Amino acid sequence: MLILGLDPSLSCTGWGIVRAEGSRISHVANGQVKTDAKAPVAERLHHLHDAIFAVIGQYAPDRAAAEEIFVNKNPQSTLKLAQARGAILAACGRASLSVSEHAARAVKKSVVGTGGAEKAQVQAMLKVLLPGVKVEGADAADALAVAIADAHLGRG
Template sequence: MIILGLDPSLSCTGWGVIRTQGSRLTHIANGQVPTDPKAPMSQRLAVLQAALAEVIAAHRPDRAAAEEIFANKNPQSTIKLAQARGAVLAACGAAGLPVSEHAARLVKKAVVGTGGAEKAQVQAMLKILLPGAAITGPDAADALAVAIAAAHLGIGA
C-alpha cells in the first residue's frame, strides 16, 4: 500500500510518500510546497492544491493521511491553517483519495513512542524507520511521520 502523508500549512506544506508491505516501510518520495506570503490567499491556496494534485498523479497513493488542525493562540493563524488544509484535502478529494486525519500527539506517539516527543526525536526515528531517505526539510519530515503513523495505526488498510 502506498500512503501519502501531509503536513498542511499555508507557508509551507510538507508531503511524504511511503510504501508499506506488512510491517516493512519504504521511503518513496518527499517534498515541501512553499507559497509566496505576498501573493493573494486564493493564489496561495491554488498553488497548494495544484502541487498536491501533481504529487498524487506522480505517486498514485492508495490513501492519504493528514495532520489534524490544532488551535493556535492567534485565531488568524488557525484560520489560515484551516484554509491550507482545505486546499490540500480538496486535492485528495478530487483524486478520489481517502484521507485519515491524525492529531500531532498521536503521530508522535506512533513514531517515537510518546506523544510529547520533540521534533528532533521524530526526525531521529525517521532516519531509523526510513534509512537512506533524503528528507527535504522539517515540513516533509512531519509529513513522513504522519504517513508512518497512519501505517502503524492500520487506518484504511
C-alpha cells in the first residue's frame, strides 16, 4: 500500500510517500512544491494543483492523508492555508484518490509517542523510522510524518 502524505501550504507544500506492508514502513519519495510569493494567488493554486497531480500520476499512491485544518490567529493565514488545501485536495479528487485527515496531535503521537512533540522531535523520529532517507525539507518531513501516521492509524 502506497500512502501519500501532504502538508499543505500556499508558499511550500510538502509531500511524502511511504510503502506500508503490515507494520513495516519504507520510504518511497518526498519533496516540496514551492510557489512564487509574487505571483497571483490563482497562479500559485494552479501550480500546487498541477504539481501534486503530477506526483500522484508518477507514483500512483493507493490513498492520501493530510493534517486536519487548524485556525491561525491571523485570518489571512488561515484563508491561504484553506485555499492551498483546496487545490491539493482537488488534485487528489481529480485522480480519484481518497484522502483521510488526521489531527496534528494524532500525527505527532503516532510518530513520536506524544501529541505535544516539537517539529525537531518529529524530524528526529523520521531518521529512526526511515534510516538513511534524505528528506527534502521541513515541509516534506511533515508530509512523511502524516503518511506514517496514516499507515499506523489506518482507516475505518
